[in-house]
Amino acid sequence: MAxxxxxxYTHLTPEEVDQIGRELDQIRADIEESRGAADAAYINRxxxxxxxxxxxxxxxxxxxxxxxxGRRPAVVAGTAMLGLAKILENMEIGHNVxxxxxxxxxDPEIHSSNWEWDTAQPAEQWKHSHNYVxxxxxxxxxxxNDIGYGVLRMAREQRWHPVYLGQxxxxxxxxTLFQWGVALHDLDLERIRKGEKDPREMKRQLKQIGxxxxxxxxxxxxxxxxxxxxxxxxxxxxxxxxxxxRNLWSYMIIFCGHFPDGAMHFTEEEIQDETRxxxxxRQILGAANFEGGPLLHILSGNLGFQIEHHLFPDLPSNRYxxxxxxxxxxxxxxxxxxxxGPLHRQYGQALRTIMKLSLPNHLTKSDDPxxxxxxxxxxxxxxxxRPARRTELGGWSRTSSHYAESDRGHN
Amino acid sequence: xxxxxxxxxVPWERVRSLGARLTTPxxxxxxxxxxxxxxxxxxxxGRVEKVVPETDDAATLVIRPGWGWHYNHRPGxxxxxxxxxxxxxxxxxxxxxxxxxxxxxxxxxxxxxxxxGLLSSHLVGGLEPGTIVRLALPEGDFVLPDPPPPRxxxxxxxxxxxxxxxxxxxxxxxGSMPDVVMHYSSPTPERMIFRDELAALADRHxxxxxxxxxxxxxxxxxxxxxxxxxxxWRERETWACGPGPMLDAVEEHWEAAGIEKQLHLERFxxxxxxDGGEGGTITFRNSGKNIEADGATTVLxxxxxxxxxxxxxxxxxxxxxxxxxxxxxxxxxLRNGDEFGQPNEPVQTCITAPVGDCxxxx
Numbered sequence: 001m002a003x004x005x006x007x008x009y010t011h012l013t014p015e016e017v018d019q020i021g022r023e024l025d026q027i028r029a030d031i032e033e034s035r036g037a038a039d040a041a042y043i044n045r046x047x048x049x050x051x052x053x054x055x056x057x058x059x060x061x062x063x064x065x066x067x068x069x070g071r072r073p074a075v076v077a078g079t080a081m082l083g084l085a086k087i088l089e090n091m092e093i094g095h096n097v098x099x100x101x102x103x104x105x106x107d108p109e110i111h112s113s114n115w116e117w118d119t120a121q122p123a124e125q126w127k128h129s130h131n132y133v134x135x136x137x138x139x140x141x142x143x144x145n146d147i148g149y150g151v152l153r154m155a156r157e158q159r160w161h162p163v164y165l166g167q168x169x170x171x172x173x174x175x176t177l178f179q180w181g182v183a184l185h186d187l188d189l190e191r192i193r194k195g196e197k198d199p200r201e202m203k204r205q206l207k208q209i210g211x212x213x214x215x216x217x218x219x220x221x222x223x224x225x226x227x228x229x230x231x232x233x234x235x236x237x238x239x240x241x242x243x244x245x246r247n248l249w250s251y252m253i254i255f256c257g258h259f260p261d262g263a264m265h266f267t268e269e270e271i272q273d274e275t276r277x278x279x280x281x282r283q284i285l286g287a288a289n290f291e292g293g294p295l296l297h298i299l300s301g302n303l304g305f306q307i308e309h310h311l312f313p314d315l316p317s318n319r320y321x322x323x324x325x326x327x328x329x330x331x332x333x334x335x336x337x338x339x340x341g342p343l344h345r346q347y348g349q350a351l352r353t354i355m356k357l358s359l360p361n362h363l364t365k366s367d368d369p370x371x372x373x374x375x376x377x378x379x380x381x382x383x384x385x386r387p388a389r390r391t392e393l394g395g396w397s398r399t400s401s402h403y404a405e406s407d408r409g410h411n
Numbered sequence: 412x413x414x415x416x417x418x419x420x421v422p423w424e425r426v427r428s429l430g431a432r433l434t435t436p437x438x439x440x441x442x443x444x445x446x447x448x449x450x451x452x453x454x455x456x457g458r459v460e461k462v463v464p465e466t467d468d469a470a471t472l473v474i475r476p477g478w479g480w481h482y483n484h485r486p487g488x489x490x491x492x493x494x495x496x497x498x499x500x501x502x503x504x505x506x507x508x509x510x511x512x513x514x515x516x517x518x519x520x521x522x523x524x525x526x527x528g529l530l531s532s533h534l535v536g537g538l539e540p541g542t543i544v545r546l547a548l549p550e551g552d553f554v555l556p557d558p559p560p561p562r563x564x565x566x567x568x569x570x571x572x573x574x575x576x577x578x579x580x581x582x583x584x585x586g587s588m589p590d591v592v593m594h595y596s597s598p599t600p601e602r603m604i605f606r607d608e609l610a611a612l613a614d615r616h617x618x619x620x621x622x623x624x625x626x627x628x629x630x631x632x633x634x635x636x637x638x639x640x641x642x643x644w645r646e647r648e649t650w651a652c653g654p655g656p657m658l659d660a661v662e663e664h665w666e667a668a669g670i671e672k673q674l675h676l677e678r679f680x681x682x683x684x685x686d687g688g689e690g691g692t693i694t695f696r697n698s699g700k701n702i703e704a705d706g707a708t709t710v711l712x713x714x715x716x717x718x719x720x721x722x723x724x725x726x727x728x729x730x731x732x733x734x735x736x737x738x739x740x741x742x743x744x745l746r747n748g749d750e751f752g753q754p755n756e757p758v759q760t761c762i763t764a765p766v767g768d769c770x771x772x773x
Contacts, residue, residue: 040498106500116436388754
């Protein structure tokens with residue numbers, strides 16, 4: 001069984017699949033060829049705006065916490081600017097830089113190898129769990145840990161358990177505490193619970209997370225409040241509000257990427273001997289776009305072009321809009337489903353799935369036809385069991401090797 | 412004055428690391444450089460203050476470096492310069508031609524436009540004053556010793572004059588010009604960089620003798636003629652800088668005389684420390700080529716020998732242009748001994764050597 005047996009693809013001949021692959025390769029080549037000064041100016045402008053918002057927001061909050069006059073508008077404006085800055089940093093800048101979308105500029109200050117983002121998860125672990133595990137194995141059960149993030153049951157193929165009755169609550173918690181959920185994501189709690197995780201690797205990751213969290217919490221909840229003097233409590237509240245806004249927003253955008261109706265799940269059997277062309281097809285069928293204006297797309301890190309992002313994770317995000325026109329035309333030509341809709345509808349569908357799948361399958365009806373369900377090993381895979389990474393997903397390397405780590409321990 | 416002392420002893424690194432508590436995960440410099448591009452020591456930067464034409468195809472760039480720059484380069488060293496062309500930073504190394512001065516606020520590099528050299532042409536012809544460039548700290552051991560030896564010989568070809576110029580300017584500024592003979596080859600008088608300044612130096616200092624050779628008219632220097640030009644060349648400490656073939660000939664000539672210890676060459680190649688890897692066969696998967704490489708040969712050099720179109724930039728581990736995907740096998744960073752061997756790990760080929768067999772995606 002291969003992806004060619006998935007119902008949505010059975011009408012394609014092998015020659016057509018190859019042709020689709022060539023056409024998508026051509027889109028990549030055209031964009032790579034035309035990357036230039038205007039793209040570099042775009043990301044630099046975005047970074048300037050984001051840092052300006054962050055600095056302006058902090059300044060407004062400082063003013064608000066020291067001065068009685070005009071406190072309210074200053075705090076409201078400061079919180080909004082800070083929240084916006086965090087959203088921009090995580091979505092349009094951090095996520096995309098860490099994919100290697102801007103590595104071509106050869107600028108070490110905007111490079112996937114050393115970008116660190118303003119959230120609790122260390123960049124290195126994000127690049128592993130996201131660039132590799134999620135992007136290469138998109139929506140493959142047992143391989144892609146992003147299906148429900150180990151907390152939610154998001155596919156009918158996942159076995160039901162009474163614990164999923166609490167799913168609406170878990171969902172609300174995940175949305176509120178999203179950055180902390182993401183921080184623990186690469187640890188893979190499921191494998192830890194089953195005792196399958198290498199304890200040395202776990203210790204290394206925990207240390208890394210601890211270091212990052214100390215700095216993040218120190219900044220928002222100790223240092224700035226301390227500088228806020230009489231308004232320290234106000235500062236804590238404002239910073240928490242900015243973080244919460246970022247959590248809710250990024251949670252919603254991310255849930256619109258793979259959980260609306262029409263975004264399919266795949267099985268281990270379907271990715272056996274998968275060719276590059278088939279990988280492309282799986283990305284189209286496993287992702288969902290949403291529609292909106294340029295500002296919405298920038299604030300969502302251009303993830304409204306989730307399909308294009310999954311086809312070309314390392315091409316600059318400002319080009320996804322023009323890529324989407326070509327991808328959509330290609331999908332129409334070959335009768336391949338292209339899932340998109342307004343943001344509220346896409347998120348509404350994801351939310352409906354969360355509610356429905358909290359119950360056993362026989363109590364609810366599927367909203368999209370599920371692929372046939374052969375018996376399978378439901379266990380979470382380790383890297384050793386996953387195929388080696390693809391190169392176009394954005395790099396991921398560890399800061400130090402095991403022996404270097406232990407050397408340092410002796411000092 | 413206690414106040415002045417306090418100012419002088421401000422521990423800037425401590426202040427910066429305290430500031431980083433406010434800006435984490437970014438650095439304070441990431442914000443400050445938005446106010447003034449030179450206010451960052453994360454990546455060394457400089458602003459081009461002046462572009463002075465030297466000849467038709469060469470120009471001197473006067474650059475004002477930003478934070479983190481120490482004006483203590485040794486005369487003869489080179490710096491890396493990164494310029495954004497079409498959105499992409501391109502890196503090259505050029506010798507500093509200005510003399511090091513503590514009071515100075517600028518450095519000068521002199522660049523000759525090469526017919527096929529995208530960046531050198533851009534630097535000579537297309538760089539506006541005010542442009543912000545990236546810099547890499549001075550490196551290289553082709554330097555003037557302090558104190559200088561009593562008798563020196565400079566053999567220079569073309570734009571190889573720049574590091575030597577920094578040495579001569581230093582000797583001139585210190586007023587300690589020893590017995591120096593310089594032989595300078597250039598295709599034509601017009602293409603001779605620093606022609607007037609060198610002539611003035613020769614006028615001013617009795618110890619400085621300049622021989623110019625215009626190779627378009629008179630042909631290349633035959634090293635056998637050295638015995639006439641500078642009969643005591645065997646007793647002199649010699650610095651040679653110029654095109655590769657010239658340096659090869661010089662090296663051979665000095666070795667034949669058994670005095671290669673007195674010869675300093677500038678080839679613009681990376682000096683690597685460490686023990687090297689153990690070597691192995693490197694396979695370039697997409698081009699279907701492979702080559703046997705020892706542990707001291709970088710993957711980049713090996714790839715070039717094998718005829719693979721390897722990407723490269725600074726060739727010293729700064730710019731990441733050369734980064735390729737290591738599909739399998741292991742490589743060692745020749746600078747510090749770190750090993751990289753995760754499957755499909757991106758590695759910098761200019762500073763790594765194979766540890767056993769490995770495969771690259773190119």
